[in-house]
Amino acid sequence: MEPKSLASTLFLFFLLFGTLAASPTLKSKPRPRRPPPCKRLVFYFHDIIYNGRNSKNATAVIVGAPAWGNKTILAGANHFGNVVVFDDPITLDNNLHSTPVGRAQGFYLYDKKDIFTAWLGFSFVFNSTQHRGSINFAGADPLMNKTRDISVIGGTGDFFMTRGIATLMTDAFEGEVYFRLRVDIKLYECW
Amino acid sequence: MEPKSLASTLFLFFLLFGTLAASPTLKSKPRPRRPPPCKRLVFYFHDIIYNGRNSKNATAVIVGAPAWGNKTILAGANHFGNVVVFDDPITLDNNLHSTPVGRAQGFYLYDKKDIFTAWLGFSFVFNSTQHRGSINFAGADPLMNKTRDISVIGGTGDFFMTRGIATLMTDAFEGEVYFRLRVDIKLYECW
Amino acid sequence: MEPKSLASTLFLFFLLFGTLAASPTLKSKPRPRRPPPCKRLVFYFHDIIYNGRNSKNATAVIVGAPAWGNKTILAGANHFGNVVVFDDPITLDNNLHSTPVGRAQGFYLYDKKDIFTAWLGFSFVFNSTQHRGSINFAGADPLMNKTRDISVIGGTGDFFMTRGIATLMTDAFEGEVYFRLRVDIKLYECW
Numbered sequence: 001m002e003p004k005s006l007a008s009t010l011f012l013f014f015l016l017f018g019t020l021a022a023s024p025t026l027k028s029k030p031r032p033r034r035p036p037p038c039k040r041l042v043f044y045f046h047d048i049i050y051n052g053r054n055s056k057n058a059t060a061v062i063v064g065a066p067a068w069g070n071k072t073i074l075a076g077a078n079h080f081g082n083v084v085v086f087d088d089p090i091t092l093d094n095n096l097h098s099t100p101v102g103r104a105q106g107f108y109l110y111d112k113k114d115i116f117t118a119w120l121g122f123s124f125v126f127n128s129t130q131h132r133g134s135i136n137f138a139g140a141d142p143l144m145n146k147t148r149d150i151s152v153i154g155g156t157g158d159f160f161m162t163r164g165i166a167t168l169m170t171d172a173f174e175g176e177v178y179f180r181l182r183v184d185i186k187l188y189e190c191w
Numbered sequence: 192m193e194p195k196s197l198a199s200t201l202f203l204f205f206l207l208f209g210t211l212a213a214s215p216t217l218k219s220k221p222r223p224r225r226p227p228p229c230k231r232l233v234f235y236f237h238d239i240i241y242n243g244r245n246s247k248n249a250t251a252v253i254v255g256a257p258a259w260g261n262k263t264i265l266a267g268a269n270h271f272g273n274v275v276v277f278d279d280p281i282t283l284d285n286n287l288h289s290t291p292v293g294r295a296q297g298f299y300l301y302d303k304k305d306i307f308t309a310w311l312g313f314s315f316v317f318n319s320t321q322h323r324g325s326i327n328f329a330g331a332d333p334l335m336n337k338t339r340d341i342s343v344i345g346g347t348g349d350f351f352m353t354r355g356i357a358t359l360m361t362d363a364f365e366g367e368v369y370f371r372l373r374v375d376i377k378l379y380e381c382w
Numbered sequence: 383m384e385p386k387s388l389a390s391t392l393f394l395f396f397l398l399f400g401t402l403a404a405s406p407t408l409k410s411k412p413r414p415r416r417p418p419p420c421k422r423l424v425f426y427f428h429d430i431i432y433n434g435r436n437s438k439n440a441t442a443v444i445v446g447a448p449a450w451g452n453k454t455i456l457a458g459a460n461h462f463g464n465v466v467v468f469d470d471p472i473t474l475d476n477n478l479h480s481t482p483v484g485r486a487q488g489f490y491l492y493d494k495k496d497i498f499t500a501w502l503g504f505s506f507v508f509n510s511t512q513h514r515g516s517i518n519f520a521g522a523d524p525l526m527n528k529t530r531d532i533s534v535i536g537g538t539g540d541f542f543m544t545r546g547i548a549t550l551m552t553d554a555f556e557g558e559v560y561f562r563l564r565v566d567i568k569l570y571e572c573w
Binding site: 241243252253254255261262263274276277278294296297298312313314316324325327329344345346347348351352382 | 445448545
């Protein structure tokens with residue numbers, strides 16, 4: 001190797017590794033590059049909680065409550081301790097009255113006294129010409145954040161053995177009876 | 192290549208790809224071929240719900256109920272909102288009195304008012320010479336269907352890091368106190 | 383190969399494969415060798431159950447109970463049927479008063495009448511310079527065992543798509559109000 005070439009190689013070396021060595025001092029850690037999802041789906045689902053008077057329209061019901069709560073109104077202290085079981089319609093757009101393409105079924109619970117935070121375990125159940133099978137979800141939902149990620153922990157039928165991430169966004173929130181979530185499902189393991 | 196051979200090759204080509212091109216017009220989507228499971232296990236488990244009088248035999252208990260329910264009888268509206276915690280014996284055959292090979296432990300909840308549908312989160316816990324460790328399950332159980340699939344979301348011990356599908360079948364259903372499920376576990380990720 | 387060398391090779395051969403062939407007769411099945419984790423993390427989390435008088439300090443609350451239970455004291459029969467929702471501080475050491483590095487959020491339920499056994503569904507939620515994102519857990523916790531394994535069923539953010547095993551150990555247990563778990567997280571799928 002000639003001296004000039006060596007010098008430029010060393011220069012390149014420091015350029016590359018000097019940058020890398022410096023990176024830990026950066027305030028926000030660089031996010032590793034992610035592969036693109038093998039499948040992506042966006043849905044909305046609609047939750048109407050039973051309040052003692054809406055039994056016809058309700059899609060969800062309070063089934064667990066703390067000592068200071070009851071079953072027809074979400075408890076104080078940011079609903080801490082409320083467990084809700086639901087069977088919510090899934091739609092392709094944000095209209096509650098659109099024809100459902102499936103059902104979101106499972107439970108959520110409010111788990112923090114200082115702020116609204118939930119934990120979810122549920123499935124999207126499809127049985128149409130477009131999708132057949134289920135996608136299973138679990139994870140924490142700090143619902144005051146604009147978006148939050150939960151895990152796709154498995155699937156059946158068209159979604160056999162799938163895994164991924166679902167990004168939730170509260171699309172509407174009306175009083176304490178109705179909310180609508182937008183779910184952006186990104187699958188990274190497809191079989 | 193001779194002209195005749197070319198013609199027959201083209202014919203074969205159209206036969207193959209013409210068929211493929213036509214397939215989207217078929218009404219039922221062809222199911223993609225699945226790999227064979229790396230492990231397969233079949234078990235039964237037995238659920239006896241506490242009704243206020245059977246505390247000795249009961250293996251399950253109502254712990255959550257909607258406003259219109261209580262803890263010793265499953266609620267109206269297809270049990271919508273009932274949450275049940277269980278510790279059920281697992282057997283190799285469909286006999287409740289066979290020696291258990293493990294315990295099915297976790298919860299299920301009824302989540303629909305129009306029809307019986309459930310959501311399950313539970314584990315099979317083994318501690319015998321044959322199997323040691325646990326298999327973890329989650330998913331929707333539309334229990335009026337003859338068979339339905341839930342996800343194997345993980346495992347420990349002999350089932351370290353496993354994933355797969357479990358096909359549930361209601362093998363018996365007696366009143367609202369006893370039911371027996373047949374579980375056909377197909378593991379597709381074995382470590 | 384010379385005769386002597388052949389003889390010693392054969393000897394070595396039988397030594398190796400004779401042993402392997404004999405192993406199925408051993409009483410305890412040899413555990414297959416596991417790969418090393420791609421990431422390992424140890425944390426503690428602290429659970430203080432609401433007892434009707436400690437609303438300021440409580441991090442957990444009884445939300446489900448069997449017919450014979452209530453919401454301010456864990457039920458008889460080994461707490462069978464109690465469901466508890468929690469938002470517990472996560473610390474790096476075993477000191478409840480250390481600065482939390484995240485929150486453990488979700489639920490556990492007691493699912494056996496003869497002995498203490500639980501089932502857990504929860505997340506570790508991190509939002510610090512060190513860790514951002516969540517780790518999701520599910521599994522059976524036979525809590526009278528010194529250690530027990532549950533599944534890491536997914537993750538988000540820094541723990542994108544992760545899977546693994548978490549080994550739980552009860553590090554402290556004071557009356558029926560406070561307990562502390564040590565969690566040794568071993569991730570085997572890192573993205």
